[in-house]
Amino acid sequence: MLRALNRVSATGASHVRSLAPAGARFKAGTWGDAPLRDDTTLVHAAVNPDQETGAILTPLYLSTTFVQESVGKYLAKGYSYSRTNNPTTSTLEAKLAAVEHGFGASAFGTGMAATTSAVFATMKAGDHCIITDCSYGGTNRSCREFFTPLGMEFSFVDFTDPENVRKAIKSNTKLIFSETPANPVLTLTDLDAISKIAKESGCYHVCDATFAPPVMLRPLDHGCDMVIQSLTKFYEGHNMMTGGAVISKTQELHDKVKWVQNVNGNIMNPFCAFIILQTSKTMALRVRQQSKSAMAVARFLEAHPKVTKVMYPGLESFPQKELADRYHRDGLHGGMLWFDIVGGSDAGTKLMDNIQRPWSLCENLGSTESIITACAVMTHANMLKEDRMKVGIGDGFIRVSCGIEDTEDLISTLAAALETC
Numbered sequence: 561m562l563r564a565l566n567r568v569s570a571t572g573a574s575h576v577r578s579l580a581p582a583g584a585r586f587k588a589g590t591w592g593d594a595p596l597r598d599d600t601t602l603v604h605a606a607v608n609p610d611q612e613t614g615a616i617l618t619p620l621y622l623s624t625t626f627v628q629e630s631v632g633k634y635l636a637k638g639y640s641y642s643r644t645n646n647p648t649t650s651t652l653e654a655k656l657a658a659v660e661h662g663f664g665a666s667a668f669g670t671g672m673a674a675t676t677s678a679v680f681a682t683m684k685a686g687d688h689c690i691i692t693d694c695s696y697g698g699t700n701r702s703c704r705e706f707f708t709p710l711g712m713e714f715s716f717v718d719f720t721d722p723e724n725v726r727k728a729i730k731s732n733t734k735l736i737f738s739e740t741p742a743n744p745v746l747t748l749t750d751l752d753a754i755s756k757i758a759k760e761s762g763c764y765h766v767c768d769a770t771f772a773p774p775v776m777l778r779p780l781d782h783g784c785d786m787v788i789q790s791l792t793k794f795y796e797g798h799n800m801m802t803g804g805a806v807i808s809k810t811q812e813l814h815d816k817v818k819w820v821q822n823v824n825g826n827i828m829n830p831f832c833a834f835i836i837l838q839t840s841k842t843m844a845l846r847v848r849q850q851s852k853s854a855m856a857v858a859r860f861l862e863a864h865p866k867v868t869k870v871m872y873p874g875l876e877s878f879p880q881k882e883l884a885d886r887y888h889r890d891g892l893h894g895g896m897l898w899f900d901i902v903g904g905s906d907a908g909t910k911l912m913d914n915i916q917r918p919w920s921l922c923e924n925l926g927s928t929e930s931i932i933t934a935c936a937v938m939t940h941a942n943m944l945k946e947d948r949m950k951v952g953i954g955d956g957f958i959r960v961s962c963g964i965e966d967t968e969d970l971i972s973t974l975a976a977a978l979e980t981c
């Protein structure tokens with residue numbers, strides 16, 4: 561897959577083609593035969609030195625249209641108009657497909673555009689979707705306030721027990737939508753079990769794995785049909801760009817998502833794709849450091865007398881620890897955790913108001929900068945309050961995204977803020 565240059569067909573489907581000419585062994589610039597490991601794939605997949613100039617990075621093609629040699633040779637070079645496909649964006653899409661083990665990927669301007677496109681590609685009026693009762697607030701809102709009025713039906717179900725999902729299946733169920741770890745409460749989904757239910761019921765299983773980048777989890781290896789990534793988070797990782805992707809396991813699904821993307825015109829712009837092509841190369845390094853810090857911060861919080869509850873999939877006390885160890889690769893449990901403190905909502909709010917740098921009080925996650933988020937008023941404000949409280953997102957709920965700063969600096973600043981509460 562690494563010896564691959566992305567090409568886009570007239571239908572918009574991505575393909576990979578081998579660049580290693582026969583007999584090219586031991587020549588500078590060619591790849592050997594040995595299979596390459598994940599960290600190498602993350603750096604090199606889909607990217608080849610420019611054949612004309614030798615530029616090591618895929619160029620930023622800021623071009624709206626692509627000149628055709630003749631009417632008869634329309635699309636001979638693979639591109640016509642950048643709302644449909646652009647060479648820089650296509651390269652990122654090919655890289656995402658390789659890294660996530662999919663057939664093809666569609667890159668969007670945001671994670672929400674990826675989510676709504678996955679729904680549009682698989683559902684129509686009269687169809688039913690079973691979705692986790694705890695997801696990113698924007699996902700929950702799109703189902704309740706955007707898709708439901710269009711005639712689609714949604715059941716919000718606790719995915720921690722796959723039997724709940726099985727029981728919710730109806731004759732018109734077309735899509736099962738999981739999120740693992742779920743934003744923000746970090747409940748995990750047994751993806752193999754849910755995929756099995758989807759297969760037996762003849763519907764698709766899409767998983768939003770934004771909290772679990774591929775160095776940690778690859779849902780397509782667990783029977784999922786599609787994976788959604790908000791690229792804004794771990795992939796981009798530097799608080800510069802928003803982006804999203806749907807990576808599909810089959811050509812059939814990939815073509816559907818690409819078609820929806822072309823109709824809606826929400827493809828990722830090439831500048832953003834160029835940036836994410838670069839920042840994603842360091843994602844595995846960042847996630848290892850973020851996971852290390854998150855584990856240390858979680859342990860510190862667990863031992864602190866003012867902390868009533870800490871949730872981190874790496875902690876022995878985590879309710880789904882067995883699932884975390886079964887699904888999270890290389891012992892990596894990610895950079896996300898949450899906690900509650902003595903004094904409830906008021907004390908939690910006070911801590912968030914008092915936290916000093918290097919922590920930043922804001923939305924977003926998965927970046928180099930460490931972030932604290934007040935989910936009740938920020939990321940999940942658009943959930944119904946009763947739904948939010950039911951899944952445990954109280955007003956003082958403190959969500960933590962560990963960045964790549966020195967772990968001790970993160971802990972000592974947190975300790976100082978806790979003293980003020």
Ligand code: PLP
Pocket residue numbers: 670671672673675696698699739743768770771790791792802803804924939
């Ligand atoms: N999915 C999850 C799990 C998220 O946390 C987010 C955003 O926080 C999204 C999807 C939406 O991504 P974006 O903000 O890039 O639209």
